Amino acid sequence: MKMTNLTDKTIIITGANSGIGKAAAIQLARLGATVIMACRSAERGAQALEDVRKTANSERVELLRVDMASQASVRDFVAEFSSRHPRLDVLIHNAANFDHSQTKPVLTEDGVETVFATNHVNIFLMTQLLLDTLKASAPSRIITVASQGLMTYPFLDIEFDNLNGQKKFSMQHAYYHAKQAQVMFTFDLAERLKGTGVTVNCVRVGNVAIPDERLTHLPKFLLKLYEMKRKFALTPEKMAETYTWLSTDPALETVTGGYWDAPDKPAKANKNACNLETQQRLWDVTEQLIRK
Numbered sequence: 001m002k003m004t005n006l007t008d009k010t011i012i013i014t015g016a017n018s019g020i021g022k023a024a025a026i027q028l029a030r031l032g033a034t035v036i037m038a039c040r041s042a043e044r045g046a047q048a049l050e051d052v053r054k055t056a057n058s059e060r061v062e063l064l065r066v067d068m069a070s071q072a073s074v075r076d077f078v079a080e081f082s083s084r085h086p087r088l089d090v091l092i093h094n095a096a097n098f099d100h101s102q103t104k105p106v107l108t109e110d111g112v113e114t115v116f117a118t119n120h121v122n123i124f125l126m127t128q129l130l131l132d133t134l135k136a137s138a139p140s141r142i143i144t145v146a147s148q149g150l151m152t153y154p155f156l157d158i159e160f161d162n163l164n165g166q167k168k169f170s171m172q173h174a175y176y177h178a179k180q181a182q183v184m185f186t187f188d189l190a191e192r193l194k195g196t197g198v199t200v201n202c203v204r205v206g207n208v209a210i211p212d213e214r215l216t217h218l219p220k221f222l223l224k225l226y227e228m229k230r231k232f233a234l235t236p237e238k239m240a241e242t243y244t245w246l247s248t249d250p251a252l253e254t255v256t257g258g259y260w261d262a263p264d265k266p267a268k269a270n271k272n273a274c275n276l277e278t279q280q281r282l283w284d285v286t287e288q289l290i291r292k
């Protein structure tokens, strides 16, 4: 990875208290960036903040609370961020809900199914609220996160009649459905932002080891599955190098609308993700799911 000095850069990473997000926070803080760790839990966030500061040997790391399942929390986060920081160079939408203990659809306080809210709608909202700052800080970058697991759903499309899991729900399906929405959002937003100096790229995260302590609530068969997957998994640190590359490489300053596998290889999205009509409809429907 080409080393870049990031001392004048401000970077937000959601879900930075664990896994890939935390590893990316360390890598970017080491390069001198001001890193905002956007975390749901005050306790887990504070512990991670201490680890990141110590490991990166940097004091330019801050913790700000956000619950990506709540539109009000996203709005509060952006207000707090904006009161402290005049610029934003990179926004990394890393946080995601893949809580396999959820077996039924659960609506958020905004009336949106939790997985779709956390992994798509509120990412859209946070992006919209930060867009003026990103534009004013251009060249700047937005990074979204999808999953290689989408390859096992080659025909997956947005289910406009099942956004809240009202017709059918499984955690796995809801998760990949929201990730598919993120891929479409990336392609659509990249087109809309052409000429603004703000780029948008999506990382297709593969099999990455998840820390043991995050799996304790899972049933035995899923624990076994994760144990098996771990034998072939990348470390969060290795995967985070792709986030760091997309966040920093000067050669990518104008590269937008990309979909990337680790370490730096273009990936191909499924056909439905490239459907412009569906992208537009998803955009409109997502806007409607946001409280005014």
Ligand SMILES: NC(=O)c1ccc[n+]([C@@H]2O[C@H](COP(=O)([O-])OP(=O)(O)OC[C@H]3O[C@@H](n4cnc5c(N)ncnc54)[C@H](OP(=O)(O)O)[C@@H]3O)[C@@H](O)[C@H]2O)c1
Pocket: 014, 015, 016, 017, 018, 019, 020, 021, 038, 039, 040, 041, 044, 066, 067, 068, 069, 093, 094, 095, 096, 097, 098, 118, 145, 146, 147, 148, 149, 205, 206, 207, 208, 209, 210, 211, 214, 236
């Ligand atoms: N690991 C894999 O094999 C894999 C595969 C494909 C894609 N991915 C994607 O990679 C990204 C990072 O995952 P990871 O492997 O690093 O998992 P992880 O260690 O479990 O990290 C997930 C992060 O998201 C946060 N989060 C979840 N719900 C949130 C909410 N409502 N508000 C704010 N933060 C929330 C978690 O915070 P809490 O501590 O509060 O829960 C945690 O910090 C995710 O987008 C995931 O979908 C991972």
